[in-house]
Structure formats: structure tokens, C-alpha cells
Amino acid sequence: MTSNAEYFARYEAIAAISRRMLMAARRALWNDLVHLQEEYRKLVDGLRDAETSVRLDDTERVRKYALIRQILADDAAIRDLANPRMVNLSALFAGRPTRVLKELYGAR
Structure with a gap:
């Protein structure tokens, strides 16, 4: 059985990782x-x-x-920061999937 203190320690750890994830996204790491x-x-x-x-x-x-609201706010901010990167990656693959796959996996 988990005590309430342990339970909240888990939530606090998740919130801390979420904050670190946001900092990494802001720095494009x-x-x-x-x-x-x-x-x-x-x-x-x-x-x-x-x-x-x-x-x-x-x-x-x-x-x-x-804590959940904080985690969700961090998640939304991360998605906002990552979205332009995802668009760029999608553009990279658009229209050239075969060539990209060949380059990545050495397919012939």
C-alpha cells in the first residue's frame, strides 16, 4: 500500500520531469x-x-x-514548441518517402 506522502512524491516527481521536459523543448534539446x-x-x-x-x-x-494542471500546462507548452519541428520533419518526408527510407535503411 502506498502512503499519501509517497503518492504525492510521485506526482511531484512527474511535475518536476514535466518542467525539465519543457526547459529542454524551450532550448530545442x-x-x-x-x-x-x-x-x-x-x-x-x-x-x-x-x-x-x-x-x-x-x-x-x-x-x-x-499538480495535474501544472503537468498539463507544461505538456501543452511542449507541444506548441515541438509542433514547428514536427511540421519541418513532415515536409522532409513529404513527396520523398521512398528516397528517405532508402537513405535511412540502405534499402535498394
Whole structure:
């Protein structure tokens, strides 16, 4: 069973990683962002197990929702920063998928 303190420590860790992901996106450190996303996923997976065993009072629920709002705001900002990069990558592949695949994988 997870204590409420452990539960919130997990949420705080997710919020911290989310903030680091946003900083990486702002600096266009895309490889760093990918590595942070892996950590993020592991933390979220661990939180899923804890969700069923924790009972929150009203104050704790407010705290949880504040953390979730922060995480979602960071996520939205990351998406805004990454979207132009995704558009550029899509343009790179548009109209030339065969050539790009050949270059990437050495296909003949």
C-alpha cells in the first residue's frame, strides 16, 4: 500500500520531469526531451498502481488537481514548441518517402 506522502512524491516527481521536459523543448534539446519522456513514462506507470490504494481528502484532492494542471500546462507548452519541428520533419518526408527510407535503411 502506498502512503499519501509517497503518492504525492510521485506526482511531484512527474511535475518536476514535466518542467525539465519543457526547459529542454524551450532550448530545442530534442534528444534530452526524448530521454526525459522515458523517465516520465516510468513515473506515470508507477503512479497508476498507486491510484487504487490511496484515499484523498478534499485538501489533498485540490493539491493533486493543481499538480495535474501544472503537468498539463507544461505538456501543452511542449507541444506548441515541438509542433514547428514536427511540421519541418513532415515536409522532409513529404513527396520523398521512398528516397528517405532508402537513405535511412540502405534499402535498394
